[in-house]
Amino acid sequence: MHDKILILDFGSQVTQLIARRVREAHVYCEIHPNDVSDEFIRSFGAKGIILSGSHASTYEDHELRAPQAVWDSGVPVLGICYGMQTMAVQLGGEVSWSDTREFGYAEVRAHGHTELLRGIQDFSTPEGHGMLKVWMSHGDKVTALPPGFKLMASTPSCPIAGMAHEDKRYYAVQFHPEVTHTVQGTELLNRFVRGICGCAGDWIMGNYIEEAVQRIREQVGDEEVILGLSGGVDSSVAAALIHRAIGDQLTCVFVDHGLLRLNEGDMVMDMFAGRLHAKVIRVDASELFLGQLAGVTDPERKRKIIGGLFVDVFKAEAEKLKAAGNGVKGATFLAQGTIYPDVVESGGTKTKKATTIKSHHNVGGLPEQLGLKLLEPLRELFKDEVRELGVALGLPHDMVYRHPFPGPGLGVRILGEVKPEYAKLLQRADAIFIEELRSTIDPHSGKSWYDLTSQAFTVFLPVKSVGVMGDGRTYDYVVALRAVQTSDFMTADWAELPYSLLKKVSGRIINEVRGINRVTYDVSSKPPATIEWE
Ligand code: XMP
Numbered sequence: 162m163h164d165k166i167l168i169l170d171f172g173s174q175v176t177q178l179i180a181r182r183v184r185e186a187h188v189y190c191e192i193h194p195n196d197v198s199d200e201f202i203r204s205f206g207a208k209g210i211i212l213s214g215s216h217a218s219t220y221e222d223h224e225l226r227a228p229q230a231v232w233d234s235g236v237p238v239l240g241i242c243y244g245m246q247t248m249a250v251q252l253g254g255e256v257s258w259s260d261t262r263e264f265g266y267a268e269v270r271a272h273g274h275t276e277l278l279r280g281i282q283d284f285s286t287p288e289g290h291g292m293l294k295v296w297m298s299h300g301d302k303v304t305a306l307p308p309g310f311k312l313m314a315s316t317p318s319c320p321i322a323g324m325a326h327e328d329k330r331y332y333a334v335q336f337h338p339e340v341t342h343t344v345q346g347t348e349l350l351n352r353f354v355r356g357i358c359g360c361a362g363d364w365i366m367g368n369y370i371e372e373a374v375q376r377i378r379e380q381v382g383d384e385e386v387i388l389g390l391s392g393g394v395d396s397s398v399a400a401a402l403i404h405r406a407i408g409d410q411l412t413c414v415f416v417d418h419g420l421l422r423l424n425e426g427d428m429v430m431d432m433f434a435g436r437l438h439a440k441v442i443r444v445d446a447s448e449l450f451l452g453q454l455a456g457v458t459d460p461e462r463k464r465k466i467i468g469g470l471f472v473d474v475f476k477a478e479a480e481k482l483k484a485a486g487n488g489v490k491g492a493t494f495l496a497q498g499t500i501y502p503d504v505v506e507s508g509g510t511k512t513k514k515a516t517t518i519k520s521h522h523n524v525g526g527l528p529e530q531l532g533l534k535l536l537e538p539l540r541e542l543f544k545d546e547v548r549e550l551g552v553a554l555g556l557p558h559d560m561v562y563r564h565p566f567p568g569p570g571l572g573v574r575i576l577g578e579v580k581p582e583y584a585k586l587l588q589r590a591d592a593i594f595i596e597e598l599r600s601t602i603d604p605h606s607g608k609s610w611y612d613l614t615s616q617a618f619t620v621f622l623p624v625k626s627v628g629v630m631g632d633g634r635t636y637d638y639v640v641a642l643r644a645v646q647t648s649d650f651m652t653a654d655w656a657e658l659p660y661s662l663l664k665k666v667s668g669r670i671i672n673e674v675r676g677i678n679r680v681t682y683d684v685s686s687k688p689p690a691t692i693e694w695e
Pocket residue numbers: 464522565566567568569616650687690691692693694695
C-alpha cells in the first residue's frame with residue numbers, strides 16, 4: 162500500500178495540476194469531489210488532504226465546504242486559494258469580497274518561520290524578508306485569521322496571503338503553488354506531502370510495474386482478454402503492461418482503417434507481434450472504410466462513419482474471440498487504455514457544481530454491448546506517468562513520446578472527400594515533415610523540433626495550383642503544414658519553426674512526392690482556428 166494524499170476538488174480549472182505536482186513528488190494521490198461523505202474521508206486513509214481552488218465564493222455557496230471529517234481526521238491539511246478561504250470560514254475566520262481581482266504575477270513575503278516555507282524562497286529583500294514569486298487568481302480574500310492561526314505570507318493588496326496552525330498542521334495559501342508560474346510551487350507541495358505529511362515517495366513507475374502486473378493477474382485469473390490496439394500511446398502501454406502480466410491470455414485487435422500514418426500499421430505489428438511476441442490480429446479494413454467514405458464530404462459525417470465502422474469491425478472480431486471454440490476458452494474481459502484525466506473529467510460532484518463534465522471519445526458502452534468485463538490498468542495514471550511506464554516496459558521512446566493522433570486519422574486531414582490516392586500522397590508528405598522535425602535540433606534548447614512542438618502534421622488540400630518544374634508546367638495538389646505548441650490542446654499557438662526547416666521540408670515534399678507542387682504553413686492559433694482542419 163502506498164501513502165496517499167486526498168485532493169478535494171472545489172471545481173478549479175487547475176485541480177489536476179495539483180495532482181500532477183504531488184505525483185511528481187512520487188506520492189500517490191487521488192482527486193475527489195469536495196462533497197464526498199465523512200465516511201469516505203475516514204475510509205480513504207489519506208496521510209494528508211489538499212483543498213483545491215474554485216470559481217465560487219465562500220459566502221455565496223454554502224455547499225462548497227470541506228466535510229467535517231477533514232478537520233476530525235487529525236492529518237495535515239493544505240488549503241489552496243478557495244481552499245484557504247473555506248478553511249478560514251469553517252474554522253472561525255473571515256473572508257471578504259473585494260472589488261479588485263488580483264490576477265497574475267505577485268511577490269509574496271513570507272512570515273512566521275513556518276515549517277511549510279522553511280528555507281523556501283526566491284529572493285530576500287534588503288531588510289532580509291524572504292520573498293516568493295507566485296501566481297495569484299482571486300477576488301475574495303481572508304480578512305481575519307481563525308483562532309490559533311498565524312500569518313504565513315502577505316502581499317500589499319492581500320495582507321493575509323497565507324496562514325498556518327502548526328500544532329494542527331493546517332496550512333493555507335492564497336496563491337497557486339500548482340502552476341509553474343509559482344517558481345517554488347513544486348518545492349512547497351513537495352514539502353507538504355513529503356515533509357509535513359510524511360509520505361514515503363514510493364510512487365515510481367519502474368517499481369509500479371510489479372504491483373500493476375500482480376493486480377492484473379488477480380483480476381483476470383485464467384480468463385482471456387481482448388484489447389483494441391490503435392497505435393496510440395495509451396492503448397500501446399496498456400497492451401504492453403497486460404501482456405507482461407498475462408502473456409498469451411491477451412489478444413490484441415488492431416483495426417487498420419487505411420487512414421494511418423505512413424507504415425504505421427507495419428510498425429505496430431512489428432512492435433507487438435514481432436518484438437513483444439504478443440498475439441495480435443490485424444484486420445485490414447481499409448477497403449471497407451474507404452468504400453463507405455466515397456463521396457462523403459461533410460466533416461462530421463466522415464467522423465461518424467469512421468467511428469461507427471471502427472466499432473462494427475472491432476465488435477465482429479471481439480464476438481469471434483468471445484465465442485472462441487475448439488477447446489479454446491472465449492474472452493471475458495475487454496481492456497481499455499483509459500487514463501486518470503478521463504476518469505476525473507467524467508466525474509464531477511454530486512451537486513454538479515464543481516468539475517465540468519467532458520464527454521471523451523473512449524469507445525463508450527462497448528463492454529456492456531459485448532457483455533464483457535472491463536480491464537483498465539492505466540485508470541489511475543496521468544499521461545506523463547503512462548509514458549514513463551511505457552519506457553520502463555521497454556517500449557521505444559519514439560513510440561511513447563509520440564504526438565497525439567486523432568481516432569479518425571487522416572480522414573480529418575484530407576479536406577472534403579477522402580480518396581485513396583489523396584491518402585497516399587498525404588502519408589508521404591507527412592512522413593517527410595515529421596522526419597525533418599525529428600532530425601532538426603534547436604541549438605538553444607538542444608531538443609528536436611518534434612519534441613518542441615505538441616502536435617505537427619500535414620493537411621491535404623484537394624485543390625490544384627500551377628507550378629513549374631524543370632522545363633514543364635505542373636498542375637498539382639497543395640498541402641499545408643501544421644505545427645502547434647500547447648499544454649492542454651484547448652488553446653494552442655502555431656509554432657515558430659525556423660525558416661530553414663520549413664524550406665527544407667517544402668523542398669523535399671515537392672521534389673519527392675509527385676502530385677504535390679505547393680506547400681504552405683498554417684499560421685493560425687487556436688482559438689479562433691482549431692488544431693485539426695476538420
Ligand atoms: P482540435 O482540432 O479540436 O483538436 O483543436 C484538439 C485535439 O483533439 C484531437 N482531435 C481528435 N481526436 N478524435 C480524436 O481521437 C477526433 O475526432 C478528434 N478531433 C480532434 C486533435 O488531434 C488535437 O490533438
